[in-house]
Amino acid sequence: MYAYIIRRVLYAIPILLGVNVLTFALFFWVNSPDDMARMHLGMKRVDQAAIVKWKQDRGYDKPMLFNPKASGIEQLTDTVFYNKTITLFAFDFGNSDDDRNINRDIQKRMWPSLAIAIPTFIIGLLFNITFAMLLAFFRATYVDIWGVISCVILMSVSGMFYIIGGQYLVSKLLHLVPISGYDHGIDAIKFLILPVTIGVISGIGAGTRWYRTIFLEEISKDYVRTARAKGLSEFRVLFRHVLKNAMIPILTGVVVVIPSLFMGSLITESFFGIPGLGSYTIDAIRQQDFSIVRAMVFLGSAMYILGLVLTDISYTLVDPRIRLE
Amino acid sequence: MIITLPSLAMAVLLLAACSKSPWNNPYPAGEAGQNILYSSFSERPKHLDPVQSYSSNEYAILGQIYEPPLQYHYLKRPYTLEPLTAEVMPQPYYLDKQGKPVAESSAHVAFSVYDIHIKPGIRYQPHPAFATDVQGHPRYLSLGATELVQVNSLADFTQTGTRELIAADYVYQIKRLAHPKLHSPLLSFMGDYIVGLKDYPKTLKQAYAAQIKTNPANQFLDLRNYPLIGAEVVDRYTYRITLNGKYPQFVYWLAMPFFAPFPAEADQFYQQPGMAERNIVPDWYPVGTGAYMLTRNDPNREMVLERNPNFHPDFYPQQGEPGDVEHGYLKDAGKQLPFIDRIVLKLEKETIPYWNKFLQGYYDSSGIGSDSFDQAIQFGSQGDVQLTPELQAQGIQLSTTVQPTIGYTGFNMLDDVVGGYTPARQKLRQAISIAIDHEEFISIFRNGRGIGAQGPIPPDIFGHLAGKAGINPYVYEWDKDQPRRQSIRQAKQLLAEAGYPNGRDPKTGEPLIIYLDYSSGGPEDKAVFDWFRKQFAKIDLQMSVRDTDYNRFQEKMRKGTAQMFMWGWNADYPDPENFLFLLYGPNAKAKHDGENASNYDNPQFNALFDKMKNMANTPQRQAIIQQMLEITRRDAPWLWGYYPKEFVLHHEWLYNAKPNHMAHNTLKYRRLDPQLRMLKRHEWNQPRLWPIFILFVVGVVSLIPAVRAYRHKEHRPAVSSGQGVK
Incomplete structure (x- = not known):
């Protein structure tokens, strides 16, 4: 398994490099270093000398990908791309274009994101699986039919509606929790109830239908019939046998997102005033801060790859037939 | 033990019920009644x-x-x-x-x-x-x-x-x-x-x-x-x-x-x-001598300013302008500043939560977003601005002021079609200036928050003249004690004199197309484009929008390749020079990378600007400014646009909240009644639990048939009677 993991990590290097090249090309396709300088310096009374100085201080005065004036390897290394890329692989993101240490900002902002994402993820997962099993149990009855209809309705509603509607109903009309805001420690709970509840509810439709499909597929298999024939209760059949055997497709969709949880959610954090990482990338794109954009894209890609590796590893834990070679 | 969402929510609600603070209070309960301003x-x-x-x-x-x-x-x-x-x-x-x-x-x-x-x-x-x-x-x-x-x-x-x-x-x-x-x-x-x-x-x-x-x-x-x-x-x-x-x-x-x-x-x-x-x-931790010091800088959540214990003696002004006594702005005259101990500034990216928190009493003052405008403001029969009865009942107060700012639509004077200084070009721009009804623009897109500009200098800045003497005679006429936009007939006449009768170029017979260069913020700008097209159509001109991203738009402006554009200026200081320099030739954006976005360069205007800029605010300076205004109004490098009007709401417990668009250190003058605020917050934010209980009961009741069905299924024999093994 270790050889497999090492191999996957090595595979990740060209993938990350490719993602970085794409990010670089797309970003500078839209924004030139001069545009970035103007955005950072402001629009009033800024002259070309100030723009040139800003670019020099941040290394954006160098050629983008290839430096014809340099010699040897420096033709590649004395470029914006190399200087902004190489340290990423050591997870040293350096400073943003407005001179803030990105690593520290990420460390600080990931906790509020996790404070929402982890409970939403866990509660949502438990609720969706339970609800899906309930529907599977009552398949082809009024519970199943109305459950599926409800799921489709829940899926059809925009995420924004849940947020605005939830804030209006729970905070404005019923005065039960604050509309938005955040605090640290135990005081954070009252701010998290609403976004977590909304996060769970908005995910019920898609999640439940997905798990229901998996369970229904499992229920039709022979081992389930055997279990029933042995006289096991339907509850035990579902939770002891079907659930266990349905873990592989569930893990495929679940484990892969775990490492990315701390990246946060833009809309939720924005509406609820949560100081997480959700808006970090979007704010950086708006402010044309390439240093943050490339750091966050790199981190997101790395986390996704990590999620895939973890998914593979998790297969071996739930299914003894699988071996990673 | 599995902690389910409803049980967790109920536990927190019960915990909150034990607190004296309203459940939806976003601030620590210990801050209630403290002398803290929330913004x-x-x-x-x-x-x-x-x-x-x-x-x-x-x-x-x-x-x-x-x-x-x-x-x-x-x-x-x-x-x-x-x-x-x-x-x-x-x-x-x-x-x-x-x-x-x-x-x-x-x-x-x-x-x-x-x-x-x-x-x-x-x-x-x-x-x-x-x-x-x-x-x-x-x-x-x-x-x-x-x-x-x-x-x-x-x-x-x-x-x-x-x-x-x-x-x-x-x-x-x-x-x-x-x-x-x-x-x-x-x-x-x-x-x-x-x-x-x-x-x-x-x-x-x-x-x-x-x-x-x-x-x-x-x-x-x-x-x-x-x-x-x-x-x-x-x-x-x-x-x-x-x-x-x-x-x-x-x-x-x-x-x-x-x-x-x-x-x-x-x-x-x-x-x-x-x-x-x-x-x-x-850049993160300022150090100063002012009334407040930044003790928490977490701009992704909040910034906190606290009273500087070393602040020097400073006192509330004893004099103001007429009307200040009536508005209560001089009640604290001569008292030592600052009045407030702490200022908590919260990050609110979205207007809906921000507005609702203001209505709940958790912010002491607020602007008015366009989506909450109708909830806050109504216009009286005379067009006067009033608060809605709901807000009046809450004791909320409104103050309106014209900002030292101008939002305008400009012509690029270097452009081959709309630029230039010949009488024909002047008339073309004047005709468009008449046709584009900025009063309507203000009414539709700014909820009436602004006044039509007669020139580059906003009210309250030396050089601005109110009344008949201050109108732009090329676009307006004075009628019944107010400026009235000239008729479309007059605009068409000007257009014909400019060489475009019925909006067509006589050489080609084709309709004249004017291009508006724009960097749109999203689909909502489509309404603005449609409105502009309608305005041009009034004088039989066609308008086309060249919508680009922000960087390309800025590049066009720097290179002087735009044709018409929307722009604005916020005063650095309250002097006419800070507005008229926007039309000064040596400040042209394309040639000199200056702030003159329309690249207007009239030697006569430039000479007068050079003379005016170093003068004190005397009648002689006013006379020169009038000459400059006459020149630019005739040349019409801008459509002049509008001066934005700011509407600010504040609760009855906030005092001395006089808008001041030039001063930056205004928080030291503000005063609060935290006890009144605490009472009002309690009154306005009593929790309502009955819908939760109803929801709970409905949930339980709806589960009963399911449970019965489950029990029935569990107790059902595997083989029904009559189907025995043969």
């Missing part, structure tokens, strides 16, 4: 270093912390400067090239000299840069790497100190404009005025490079060792600024954070190795 900000301030900061959202914070020598009188209008840390208003004297004194009116004036005397006894906020050990040596100015291991923010430095404000701090800050590691937007502009500042960056750059070469770890460049001719210390409490030529508007800059003091110790403190890696920089 918000919608985006992180980019800079808090006064040498780099140049935007109004940053000034709203910096203005409370840093104290330049001058400030704007809080109540008087028109806006009036007065001393802040200065003893008196500085009066410039003038020198010729040889340094001999000459009269202000002399043609030989080569330099203007401002000697600024600051008040003794003013002290800085507590800050670790001033901390000393028992021997009196600086405690934190030569930190080693090990001492920073546990440090993550400024608050981790346990000791603080203070010292008296001295003239050298002001000079140090002026030198920081040219610091090689900083990017001050004002450097280039002030380099033309402050003697020696143009070449000073080169001096500092060389010195810094030499210093880094010898000792790469030493990032602190002690600017005290590098003299600047135009900014020098005269004595402990006096410094001198020498300007090239005359620049009477310079005093306005002395009320801006660019010219606030910055202590060398703070610079040395922040430049130590390891500080920048921890984001402990002056």
Whole structure:
């Protein structure tokens, strides 16, 4: 398994490099270093000398990908791309274009994101699986039919509606929790109830239908019939046998997102005033801060790859037939 | 034990029920009844270093912390400067090239000299840069790497100190404009005025490079060792600024954070190795002498300003403008400032939660977003602005003021179709100016918050004339004591005289197409485009929108390739020069990278501008401004647009909330009644639980058939009767 993991990590290097090249090309396709300088310096009374100085201080005065004036390897290394890329692989993101240490900002902002994402993820997962099993149990009855209809309705509603509607109903009309805001420690709970509840509810439709499909597929298999024939209760059949055997497709969709949880959610954090990482990338794109954009894209890609590796590893834990070679 | 969402929610609700604070209170319960002002900000301030900061959202914070020598009188209008840390208003004297004194009116004036005397006894906020050990040596100015291991923010430095404000701090800050590691937007502009500042960056750059070469770890460049001719210390409490030529508007800059003091110790403190890696920089942790100090800077969540314990004696003004007594703005006359102990600024990116929190009493004042406008404002039968009955019942108060800002639609005067100065082109632009009904624009897109502009100078700025004398006769006529836009018939007539009868080019017979260059913010701008098309269609012209991204739009503007565009200007200072310079030829954007976006360049106007800019506000200056306005109105490089009107709401427990668009340090004048606020919050935010219980009961009831069905299924025999094994 270790050889497999090492191999996957090595595979990740060209993938990350490719993602970085794409990010670089797309970003500078839209924004030139001069545009970035103007955005950072402001629009009033800024002259070309100030723009040139800003670019020099941040290394954006160098050629983008290839430096014809340099010699040897420096033709590649004395470029914006190399200087902004190489340290990423050591997870040293350096400073943003407005001179803030990105690593520290990420460390600080990931906790509020996790404070929402982890409970939403866990509660949502438990609720969706339970609800899906309930529907599977009552398949082809009024519970199943109305459950599926409800799921489709829940899926059809925009995420924004849940947020605005939830804030209006729970905070404005019923005065039960604050509309938005955040605090640290135990005081954070009252701010998290609403976004977590909304996060769970908005995910019920898609999640439940997905798990229901998996369970229904499992229920039709022979081992389930055997279990029933042995006289096991339907509850035990579902939770002891079907659930266990349905873990592989569930893990495929679940484990892969775990490492990315701390990246946060833009809309939720924005509406609820949560100081997480959700808006970090979007704010950086708006402010044309390439240093943050490339750091966050790199981190997101790395986390996704990590999620895939973890998914593979998790297969071996739930299914003894699988071996990673 | 599995903690389910409903059980967790119920537990928290029960916990909240035990609290005396409303459940939806977003602040700690212990803050109830405290003298704290709650406000918000919608985006992180980019800079808090006064040498780099140049935007109004940053000034709203910096203005409370840093104290330049001058400030704007809080109540008087028109806006009036007065001393802040200065003893008196500085009066410039003038020198010729040889340094001999000459009269202000002399043609030989080569330099203007401002000697600024600051008040003794003013002290800085507590800050670790001033901390000393028992021997009196600086405690934190030569930190080693090990001492920073546990440090993550400024608050981790346990000791603080203070010292008296001295003239050298002001000079140090002026030198920081040219610091090689900083990017001050004002450097280039002030380099033309402050003697020696143009070449000073080169001096500092060389010195810094030499210093880094010898000792790469030493990032602190002690600017005290590098003299600047135009900014020098005269004595402990006096410094001198020498300007090239005359620049009477310079005093306005002395009320801006660019010219606030910055202590060398703070610079040395922040430049130590390891500080920048921890984001402990002056751009994040300001240090000033103002009424408040920034004690928490977490701009992704909140920023907290607390009363500076070392703040110098400062008092509420005793005089204002007519009407201030009636509005209650002089009730606190002569009382010591500030009134409020703490100011909590919360990040609110979305307008809906922000607005609802204001209505719940969790913000003390608020602007009005377009999506909540109808909920807040209604227009009376005479078109007068009123609060809706719901807001009136809450005791909310409204104040409206015209901002020293202009939003305009401009023509690129370099363009082959709409540019140029011939009578035909003038008439084409005048015709379009008449057709585009900005009053309608204000009504539709700004909810009536603005007034049609008659020229570049907004109300409350010298040079603006109200009434008939102030109207633009090329677009409006005076009718029943108010300006009325000229008729479309007149616009068509002008268009025909411009060579486009019925909106068609006689040479080609094709309709004339005017292009509006625009950087749209999203699909909502489509309504604006449609509206513009409709306006042009009134005079049989066609309009096409060239919608590009922000960077491309800016590039077009810089290169002078746009045709028509929408632009705006927010006053730096309340002087007509700060608006008329937007039309001054040598400021043209395409040729000189200036702020004249329409590239208007009329020699007659330029000559009058040169004459007007250095004059005091006299009738002669007014007369020259009138001439300039006449020229530009005839040339019509802009459609003139509108002056935005600001609507601000505040709760009845907030006092002295007079809008002041020039002053930045206004929070020290505000006063609160926290007890009244606490009562109102309780009254308005009583929790309603009955829908939750109903929901719970419905949920339980709906499960009963399912449970019964389950039980039935579990107890059903595997093989029904009559189906036995054969």
